[in-house]
Amino acid sequence: MTTRSTRPEPSTRPDPSTPPAAQAPTATPAPTATPAPTAAPAPTTPPARGPLFLGVRHHGPGSARAVLGALEVRRPAVVLVEGPPEADGILALAGDDGMRPPVALLGHAVDDPGRAAFWPFAEFSPEWVAIRWALAHGSAVRFIDLPATHTLAATDPTWGDGEEDEADQGLRIDPIAELARAAGYDDPERWWEDAVELRGAADPVAPFEALAEAMGALRETYGHGGHARDLVREAYMRLQLRAARKEFGDNGVAVVCGAWHVPALTRATTATADRALLKGLPKVKTEMTWVPWTHRRLARRSGYGAGIDAPGWYGHLFATQDRPIERWMTKVAGLLRDEDTFVSSAHVIEAVRLAETLAAMRGRPLAGLVETTDAVRAVMCDGSDVPLDLVRDRLVVGDVLGEVPEDAPAVPLQRDLAKLQRSLRLKPEAQERELELDLRKENDAARSRLLHRLRLLAVEWGAPVAGRGSTGTFRETWRLRWQPELHVRVAEAGVWGTTVGSAAVAKAEARAQEATALADVTALAEQCLLAGLGAALPVVMTALADRAALDTDVAHLAQALPALARSLRYGDVRATDTTALGEVAAGLAERICVGLPPACTGLDTDAAAEMRGHLDAVHGALPLLPDATGTTERWTGVLRGLAARDTVPGTIRGRAARLLLDEGRLVEEEAARLMGLALSPGTPPADAAAWIEGFVGGASGGGMLLVHDERLLALVDAWLTGVTADAFTDVLPLLRRTFSAYEPGVRRTLGELVARGPAASAASRTDAVAPGFGTALDEERADGVLPVLELILGEIDLVGADR
Template identity: 30%
Template sequence: MITFIGVRHHSPACARLVRETIEELKPAYVLVEGPVEMNARIGELLLGHELPIAVFSSYKDGERHHASWAPFCDYSPEWTALTAGRAAGAQLRFIDLPAWHPAFSERRNRYADAEQRYAEVVDRLCREFSVDNVDTLWDHLFEVPDPDGLAERLAAYFDLLRGEAEAGEDDVAREAYMASWIRKVRREAGDRPIVVVTGGFHRPALVRLAALPGDDEPVVHALPADAAGGSYLVPYSFRRLDSFDGYQSGMPSPAYYQHVFEAGVDTAASRLTEAVVTRLRDRKQRLSTADLIAATTSGQALALVRGHRHRSRTDVLDGLVSALLDEALDVPLPWSARGTPAPGTHPVVVEMVAALSGDRVGRLHPETPAPPLVHHATAELERHGLDSDGARKLDLARDRDREVSRVLHRLRILGVPGFTRQSGPTTGIDPEPVEQWTIARDDLRLPALIEAGGYGATIDEAAGALLAERVTDVGGDVEKLAGVLFDAALAGIPELSGRVLDAVGRAVGATPEMGPLGRVLDVVLALWRHDRLLGTAGSTPLGVVIGASVERILWLAEGVRGGAGADLPRIGALASVRDALVHAGKALDLDRDAALGVAARLALSAEAPPDLRGAGFGFGWSLGSSDAGDPVRAIRGAFAPSTAGDWLAGLFALAREEVLQAGGVLDVLDEAVDVMGDGDFLIALPALRQAFEFFPPRERDTIAQHLLGRRGIVGHSRALLRLAAEPELVAEGAELDGRVAELLTREGLITT
């Protein structure tokens, strides 16, 4: 005799039904939807952990990397099937495909529900019962009502949901595999009872498939020869189980449903109210006894109107909102839909959702096996004195500190919590070789290490594999690829560089914008030039990327036409090319003459925007080109009120030092500004201010002192640099004064 129980994952009502059925039937076998590769390790699963926990599975080959979780909490029907089955003396079997099977390639969670496939039926049921969503519908039909007849109601519900809909290829494969296990066990059990616990969506198909004749044996799949992977237990948390936090399976509000499972719906409602009130009071919200009474009364009234024998989760929450909030809400209440709360959700409502989620974190039994990465990371932390809390200051110029830094960066890349980098170089350009780190214990460190174990057995191997995956994920985004490259350098993973640089090289050739390429070139050039700390100085692959970036930026620059305003990223890209020619031109055989030719054409082009014309002139001037021309004449020719500031921004970005050192340049700039009328000056002022921001404070002080000297004024230049009001406001005020004086003169009220 086979008893099929279709369940909703993480449902207290289903968990109780599974437990009571097994206790009553005392079956010879209990078959559970779960990863078949864990059958030999069910004893490990039942060691005596503090739930929630999960089976974490990873898979990696040359084509894909996949990770998934099968979580369990006290009220998971699959968990009660295992614990009640063991207590009844039954043989326990997981019967689903292994977690690494291609049928799970699109799933991060084994127990993700198939609700999108029967959304039409759910919507119709929600309208019929006047509820907002599937969670409220589920409570109304199964968690709140009397448990008598629950098995029949569940069977009818899942039969209706499945209907005549065809399952996808992945579910067809899974159901065929699970059915083969059921037939196998049926042959072994004879007349002894069998209990099968699976997701309700699969139950109708399994009832039909299991009845088919056949003596086929389920294949026990092995990992492909070219693949690596495995399954390990990890601590889980209520937060990760909560659909309000993005979890796509089972029930929301895990702390609430834990109370439902332990003490029933009525007691859970009281505990929920208490938890919300306590949390709000802890956050300095004023809640009186009268508020609490009003919330309870309102929730009870809603339960009565909605036909509930006890207050459901939404009855309690709606009652609390009614009693505690007397203002209109801008967004729908989170429990009226699935998923994370919408932006703009009222803070009190956010705290209610958090109170229902709870902060429980699971804990593994001390004898639980761990992947090699956990042991390697633990040993590395102990070896480098990183196994205690506190601040760490590292000087990357010292071999010992650089080794410690690489360990910390590998853990950071792997997403292991508790290791926070407070300061340090953010690109290869940073001259400061000192890092500041904070180390703090974190309950999520162990699960993060176990999950990272899917990438490799050591932290350097795992971090390298994760960075290689990031290369694939970011595609042609050159800035993100440059970030991967810098992370690889910080973590001391040179073997990754070839693959990363190949991806960067391909992306460089397809990048349509100068700005991002300029930022990549800055990072790569700095790493190539002087980053002996990170072991990248003089790297041949980096040199290839520098050459490709220089060529692409110059090609893009000649194609820019028109536009208003100074585009600082594209100006910066030309500055990066200039720096590459200065510092790496000879070593990398960069074509200096071709670059100067592009710059000269930009400087003279009537179609190029003013900022690029100025940058083109500054490019040649800064490199000492004899074709650059006379800067004084160039400045005078470019000084139109609407474009002068943009042209100067390009010039200053590329030739700031030359402007300060060349005789007569500051004088001609002063003259050009001085002859402007008030209106023209007001037009030019914003762009001029932006252009002069390329000069650091010390150099701006030098310019101001020069201007005072030209006018024979004795005084400190700081008075010019620190006005009491914004320059635009001063200019607007001067213009207004002029118009008022003109009007008064015209009307004969004053004489000039």
């Protein structure tokens, strides 16, 4: 997939019109400002002075308020906004009651949905405020940036987001940093906040005129100083500006764009010259729609982010008309109280006072995010950054997820997904959460099928995780989080079908036909059963049978069998017909039993370790097959042969012996005999150490086995003390890896046993035993736990758990 992300314009990349971090004010706004586009009264219109150019920083509350004030003064007949013209047809949806920012325009290539770009808007974005004002006042509103049909056709629709060549990088400047340096500031963001965002003006248009003059001086000093492709974008903007002036007159036009572009739009050029710059641009057929966005994506500096640091803080400043610091501290206190941190009203009062004092000491016009954060850390968090990180995550950034109207354009697959989400009461959320499903319930089973189908379509809304409760086949635990880029994945998956079910079937069939590895097909069969895609199983099973018949590699067969066994197990609770799957699995098991012994001969260390893993996987899968009894008997014979064959690597022989011992098919005396042979003086130390690793290594309870059977511990101890110094250096890493995996308590008990000297046999064990262990089973004490055990099992039966 070649998904292209980020809006190809200043709000999503560090071009000069959107300086680094694109921060809006970190201090309080003017108390009289109002965020609603229709709230301000209409003042007397001043004399006309030509088109109104409003150069802004994207996603800035102060810039947004200034735009609102300027539009109220001039009342233009048309508002031209920096954005893709293809979205003009859906601009009216921005005024719909069902539209809740943050939202984004999504543009994607029709023939390649993975080539996509976003234009995100927050409630405090100047462009959003301008659009809403125009719709509320009956003014025309249009996008005037270079069409997405050209930007998406480029090699990189993000237009070199950090990937431009060195020559181009040398041309780019940060205009805000240059202006801040000229003003004596070492922090460009703080200068912008102090000089622009926090300063009120009697004439709301005056700040924009001053900023345009400053940008013009910078462009004269440094040349163009921006991205080379900005020249093309600005040429297109000038053409659209000419058309609007011709239609609405010079005095009826307002332009809202990045401040860096304003001097270029006011520069005298000819239409012929501008058209020449646009000649020959590549094109691609494009579709546009509105999609929900999140504050977290606004806070990211790359990928799908818009590059601002504190969207939650900015949203608070924009929406709060009075006493924003007091109200912010109250929010912080409420969050900390919800997390069981003691915060009183006195803390809130003191934090507000400290923030205001810090602002005064630092020469700031008003307290900003830096001052409030310092105050919260000192007063409410006792100097700790741990609760402060929670404040940053939940409030400074936030988990706000926008909404778009149901009638917004969307691919059919997206509409079907939205319908399923509503019917299953599975609402997309920006905040990560866990979902426990009981597959015996119809609604939960349908939810599980939907999530599995989306995963097959590469729409990773949810990921299965290990649950805290039952591990039975009837339970599933998912970790869900809806990300804005999933809309692109849905658009890409739309090529497979118009509904989630049909698309998943089509993609499963295509993957089955294209797969070359047997394990890939078995994994796909498992996915189909989990997703309830019975319609795809005939094609998948045909491919599975073909690959299984042709594959002669025992390792491949062993790798494929566990997935089939799990699929057969899932069929019990999901009411899926797995007869054909069981036949294929039985055939694989038969071929593994025949081919495994010769395949384990003559392996090097790495190959032996890999084969040992396959041995464990097959051993766990065979009991799940339909004819488990007959297959298990055959498998027992295979393990006995591997445990006794000298040509098999030690790690596999030791593992085979251990599996037989755990299943009760190898008596303890025989296990001790096999260990004695493996650890005999004639066995090379490296082979003996490998046998020990296979027998007692890993998380299989080998440590407890040595604790309870001192005969085995004595054999290991006697062998280890007899290893020569040179050989000990070679086997030490392997032994250390084996024994370091044990629990601390097990290692401590083994040390105590070795310290006192383990007996050579169980018969010699008298009173000198490890703490907590007896010499034999005390049947009378063991019977005492039976009533409690019956009570526990009875409670489980009442729940009906399938464990």
